[in-house]
Amino acid sequence: MIRRALIPRAVLAAAAALCLSAALPAPAEAQNFRIGLREDPDILDPTLARTFVGRIVFASLCDKLFDINERLEIVPQLATGHRWEDPRTLVITLRDGVRFHDGEAMDAEAVRISLDRHLNLQGSFRRAEIGIITGMEVVDRLNIRIRLREPSAAFLSQLTDRAGMIMSPRALEAAGRNFGNRPVCAGPFRFVERVAQDRIVVERFADYWDAGRIHLNRITYLPIPDSTVRLANLQSGALELVQTIDPDDVPAVRRNSRLRLSVGDELGYQSIAYNMGNGPRGQGPLGQDVRIRTAFELAIDRDALNRVVYEGMYVPTAQPLPPANPYHIRDFRPEPRNVERARALLREAGVTTPLRVEMTVPNNPDLRQVGEVIQAMVREAGFDLRLNAMEFASSLQAATRGEFETYLIAWSGRVDPDGNTYAFMHSRAGQNDGRYANPEVDRLLDEARTELDSEKRRELYRRIFEIAIRQDRSRIYLWHRKNIVAHTARLQGFVPVPDGLIRPQGLRLQ
Numbered sequence: 001m002i003r004r005a006l007i008p009r010a011v012l013a014a015a016a017a018l019c020l021s022a023a024l025p026a027p028a029e030a031q032n033f034r035i036g037l038r039e040d041p042d043i044l045d046p047t048l049a050r051t052f053v054g055r056i057v058f059a060s061l062c063d064k065l066f067d068i069n070e071r072l073e074i075v076p077q078l079a080t081g082h083r084w085e086d087p088r089t090l091v092i093t094l095r096d097g098v099r100f101h102d103g104e105a106m107d108a109e110a111v112r113i114s115l116d117r118h119l120n121l122q123g124s125f126r127r128a129e130i131g132i133i134t135g136m137e138v139v140d141r142l143n144i145r146i147r148l149r150e151p152s153a154a155f156l157s158q159l160t161d162r163a164g165m166i167m168s169p170r171a172l173e174a175a176g177r178n179f180g181n182r183p184v185c186a187g188p189f190r191f192v193e194r195v196a197q198d199r200i201v202v203e204r205f206a207d208y209w210d211a212g213r214i215h216l217n218r219i220t221y222l223p224i225p226d227s228t229v230r231l232a233n234l235q236s237g238a239l240e241l242v243q244t245i246d247p248d249d250v251p252a253v254r255r256n257s258r259l260r261l262s263v264g265d266e267l268g269y270q271s272i273a274y275n276m277g278n279g280p281r282g283q284g285p286l287g288q289d290v291r292i293r294t295a296f297e298l299a300i301d302r303d304a305l306n307r308v309v310y311e312g313m314y315v316p317t318a319q320p321l322p323p324a325n326p327y328h329i330r331d332f333r334p335e336p337r338n339v340e341r342a343r344a345l346l347r348e349a350g351v352t353t354p355l356r357v358e359m360t361v362p363n364n365p366d367l368r369q370v371g372e373v374i375q376a377m378v379r380e381a382g383f384d385l386r387l388n389a390m391e392f393a394s395s396l397q398a399a400t401r402g403e404f405e406t407y408l409i410a411w412s413g414r415v416d417p418d419g420n421t422y423a424f425m426h427s428r429a430g431q432n433d434g435r436y437a438n439p440e441v442d443r444l445l446d447e448a449r450t451e452l453d454s455e456k457r458r459e460l461y462r463r464i465f466e467i468a469i470r471q472d473r474s475r476i477y478l479w480h481r482k483n484i485v486a487h488t489a490r491l492q493g494f495v496p497v498p499d500g501l502i503r504p505q506g507l508r509l510q
Helices: 009-023 052-061 108-120 169-181 227-236 247-255 290-298 302-310 339-349 365-379 392-400 418-425 439-450 454-471
Strands: 032-037 066-068 074-076 079-086 089-094 133-140 143-148 189-195 199-204 218-223 259-265 269-274 355-362 383-390 406-411 475-480 482-488
Touching: 032 052, 032 227, 052 189, 052 199, 052 218, 074 079, 089 108, 108 133, 108 143, 108 169, 227 247, 227 365, 227 482, 247 259, 247 482, 290 339, 302 365, 302 475, 355 365, 355 392, 365 383, 365 406, 383 392, 392 406, 418 439, 418 454, 439 454, 454 475
Parallel strands: 032 218, 355 383, 355 406
Antiparallel strands: 066 074, 079 089, 089 143, 133 143, 189 199, 199 218, 259 482, 269 406, 269 475
16 A cells, blocks of 8 residues: 655645556456555454544444434444433343354353453553443343442443443453454444555445345455545545544535435544643643643634645634534633733743643544644744654554643544543543543543433533633644545445444445
């Protein structure tokens, strides 16, 4: 796979059409499907994974207890239904006849084993999502009872993503922490091979419980970080679908009669995380002085950044909940850029300017450009911003270890507001890479999880944002993106869902 991130865009596109299409396999069979991903996923283990593109691959490999549809309704998948015996006791009924890719039958004991692994495996990123579980009981082969520490408004929604993915107990026992090298789940496709930074291949699982809706024989996922290269491969016929393109590539798709475009609002956000307590890199002036973090944010013009890099298509924000979310706080908006105030805060903090700050940036062309625009903006306020571009999965690992000062990081988003807040703001949560900690925020986040009255819950999130975002400046929220999917006009059955996942059910090539 050719990677030419520094070649001019026009040259890169031409080279992609001529060279990359030859490097990729030709469509010998009509139902072999190739998807261009923005980056290479991290580990293919539902318990340990973090990346959004990994969730796209999981959509073919690992069914969940529940899913969401295009209307953001929670719908059964491996489960057929559920009932609350009381506010803290949930019984889930499972689908009969489901088999894992190794031929083993899925039952309530398999569900218990997977949920227990999500809760207790060292390094699990699912623990913060379902840590409210206090016990599980196998009622019978197709029913499992889950007991919670307290009532939860968010719990069922957590089972619509990786925390609800069920893995083969036999494969888990055999592979242990190496499960992600060859995942075995109960999805419509089974794992074939992975070549890092090059491809992930899956093929149709003949014994899939919903086999009548699967029309593709094989899917190949190809990580291509440059949007122009992804689009060139789609135009040349070397790909059937690209997971996302940049806004400035949208006109080219609309002009091409052989392509189709789907544009919709996402559930997540783009942000800048601060290291405030994760190792030595969190002990510098930026991590320890809220005045400096405030100055850094006031030096950024979100509207200008959106116009320069994203053609104005994205929605500037100051919070993790997008406008379509019913818990979005309408009057919690970005502050206008104020360079003079930023300079005054740096003088008040007593720092010598220019103050050197490092930002880790995923090594994608648009995000590198975002970093460069922010670099120019904050320079006017007295910051010397240095950019550290890293391959995305590697940047996540570095962030977990605390090897960053600031980090330009996105989150794909969840239906329930807890999914966009708790894991990143709570002091004990697994994806709080900067180790932000405020006991009052912890208390409010815990309370928001259990509050069932929507108006009271919305007010709790308002208070959380006022403290964590406005008072403590724990993270800068920049914008809510669009899901921009481009695909061949030969593709039928694609249903865009706001979570941005590419579900293979119903997909068919003419």
